[in-house]
Amino acid sequence: MIPKYRKQFNQDFSQEKYSLLKEYLKQKSGLEPGFRISESPIFLTKDFEAKLISASESIIDQIKTLSPDLLQKAIPDNCRVPNDTNKPHFFTIDFGICKNNNGEIEPQLIELQAFPSLYAFQKIFEDSFCEIYPFLSEIRNNMSQENFKNHLNDLIVGDENPENVILLEIYPEKQKTQIDFIFTEKLLGIKTVCLTKIKKNGKKLYYEYDGNLIEIKRIYNRVIFDELDRIPDLKTEFDFREDVDVKWITHPNWFFKISKFLLPLLEHQFVPKSYFLHEFPENENLENFVLKPLFSFAGSGVNLNPTKEITDAIEDKQNYILQRKVNYEPVFEDINGDFSKGEIRLLYIWHENDERPILLENLARMTKADMVNVDFNKKDAIWIGSSNAFFAQE
Known part of the structure; x- marks a missing residue:
């Protein structure tokens, strides 16, 4: 993925620079990050970015057509909060970086949330990468710090x-x-x-x-x-x-309304087929699916290899989905010639008077484990943890 920048980064990388990256974040905040910081950003092509945006725009279009009554069904009765809003203020979409049957690298939707992620952190994180590796400024996010601040200030x-x-x-x-x-x-x-x-x-x-x-x-x-x-x-x-x-x-009800609850309702080539557990068809093979609770956080409760015994034992089947497995492709080469897999989260905000949300930043996660979550990484691996994506400009 963008060999030019991967090669240059790997040549420039050192453990001293990695320590400096973490020290920058500590100096700017006053404390150590509570999660692992990856040594490296991920580099993605303009073509891959176009696929991400195309899928995201389609997902947004589909969500806008859903009736308020349908979305209300996602909210558990014991979690319903008064004074709901017409739109979520935050909207995040997670894509795995995968390989399709034709050997092409493409995004595949993993989940989506109307809940704020690490917006402020990711902007500082991107800045810190660029300070230590100045050549990254050529391909950094083109939203200025001032515009970024103004958007969040107006929203919050x-x-x-x-x-x-x-x-x-x-x-x-x-x-x-x-x-x-x-x-x-x-x-x-x-x-x-x-x-x-x-x-x-x-x-x-x-x-x-x-x-x-x-x-x-x-x-x-x-x-x-x-x-x-x-x-x-x-x-x-x-x-x-x-x-x-x-x-x-954003209003707490949106945490439930924009969630895994929507995955069985969405259609796109970059959206893996999903079913509510109680609606899983008999002609599908359970081995091809991942079991996910609707309202889990940070990967908790996810089962990569569900069995009929496991699914049969679940009483509240309407609160689980089965999502078709995707193949995360190890494409991010480290300094030892090993490869990491990755996931990218697009961080949108949605002003109340706007028809569509605005993409502010991104968050990336890298792993060499089966689960793309910073908690599931091996302690001695490199090129794992929280990261940031840079896209080619041409």
Whole structure:
């Protein structure tokens, strides 16, 4: 994938530069990333980028035709939050980098979410790669830092004073993504607040800062709502399901509406066929499919080799899908001549008055394991972990 840049990067690479990359991120944030940073970016061709965009545009078109009533069916009754919005503010699409039956490298949809990913972090990550390897600036994302900031500021802060806008998470200091919270604070001037620290008075929400109660008017939500029930002895003054005077960015209902729930409804050459488990046809071979719970996060609950015994034992079959397996192709050569597989997440935002979302950045993940997730990598491997994609300009 773009031999010119792969060759140049591998020639320029050193462990010292890798250490410097991680040190840059630590200096800019004040802490170590909570996940593994890959030594290398991934390089993708203009043709591959065109395929990504074509598939994404088709997926967006199809989602726009779905009725609100259908999307509402995705939300579990015990997770429904009042004051829903017409659009999600965030929209991310994950594609595996795969080989088809003709030997061509192509994207294949893995999942999609209306939930914010590491937007602020990825911009700094890309900048850091370019600082250490200046030749990468030739093919960097052409959105300026100023435009990037303005888009996120308009979306998250809007017309409010930043002190009345918070990034909401549960125990943020324990999250692997804490580094992104810090970069978001620096970028937008907002505070990160733990759900357990929220104060409630009537329909108003507050957080405490310097001994004062500050009203919360907009919430940049980073809490995975359905995971709250799994936290023992969680005590909060505020329940998501209460009707409160805040603007959600993005509304929690969209976490369910734009999710694996949609995969059986989408059609495209780069969208693997998927079925709800309770609708899996008898003429399909289970060995060709991956079993996924609808509302898992970071790969939890995924079974790469489901059996009939496993699927028969599942009681809530409507909450699982079977997605046709795709062949991740090891195309990213490391300095030892070994190859990593990869996945790319396109990071969109969707302004409320816009017809279509805007692509801001990307996030890449590299692996030499079966699961493309930073938690499933071997500790002694290289060219694995969180990364960033650079595309050829011609």
